[in-house]
Amino acid sequence: MITVENLTKSFPGKSSPVLALREVNLEIDAGALYGVVGPAKSGKSTLARVVALQEKPDRGTVRLDGLNTASLDGRRLREARRQVAVLDPAPALNAERTIAGNVAAPLERLGVDGPQRRNRVGRVLDLVGLTQRATQQPGELTEAQRRRVAIARALVAGPAVLLADDPTAGIPADEAGPVLTVLDRARAELGVTVLLTTQEGSIVGRVCDEVAVLDSGRVIEHGTVLDLLASPGSRIAETLLPAIDTPRAQTAAYDRAADVVLIGFATVGALLPEASMRFGVELATIGGGLARVGDTPVARFRIGVRGRQADSALAWIADRGAHVTHLAKGPCSVAA
């Protein structure tokens, strides 16, 4: 587990210090794929460097499995740093060496050789799906494949944590998928805790279990991605849920109108038709749509409801775990 407590970090600025991190608190479970998302200069890379023990904070603590890293120096600091591998946004490979040679380099520096080195390199090349490319040169691969080589290299010495700072930077959007899949496999198959930073909420929606949103060095929301989807005003929800562009005037034709967020296969497919049947109301979808967050189907719909029991139907939908925002209240005109 990584625990970040009241982390504050500033840099000297032209007239006054730049506060890159302000009182940041995070708890990241072992084996999680945790996203940190925020706009440019919001503090993501600074957070990654402080957690990687590459930089000291002004105030606050980073604990790795309960160990307070502030008190470490010398050999114990080097050992702790070895537990945290860092994938830079633009990792460089050695163009003169093969893919396997690039991946083996950290083990060579640690003096691991012979069959142990071959086994470890083989294992991580398999994990990133590049076993067949082991003897090729970096120049023969695409940028997205080279990023996977860099991930294999970061993982080869068996770190407990991988800090993937903007892991899809510079990669065409349609090639980002395999890079994210590899991070997910690192967590699932090696048990590595992955901390991923990105400017794009959509990337968090594809692979992360939990997320913290940074803005000007502050955490402005955090939690599991699915919980945040149902949280009013959540930035992550705004990014990941389908937009509703139905004019509000269109809701006037209904007794009641509401925006409804539905999460999970059973809920998305069945809740609205069941409410309609159970309460004898006409329930029309007049905006929004479906999306997928990780493997979970989610929906945000604007619905119009006609019928005497419109309020009861909406209350029942909310009781079943959907997030319901009421929009219009006309008289319930249709007698049941």
Ligand SMILES: Nc1ncnc2c1ncn2[C@@H]1O[C@H](COP(=O)(O)OP(=O)(O)OP(=O)(O)O)[C@@H](O)[C@H]1O
């Ligand atoms: N070494 C440094 N010296 C001075 N200022 C720095 C340094 N590193 C970061 N900063 C400043 O700290 C703030 C946060 O920067 P940081 O790089 O952590 O943000 P970021 O969210 O990773 O941005 P991006 O998405 O553009 O990479 C910015 O105002 C940046 O200019």
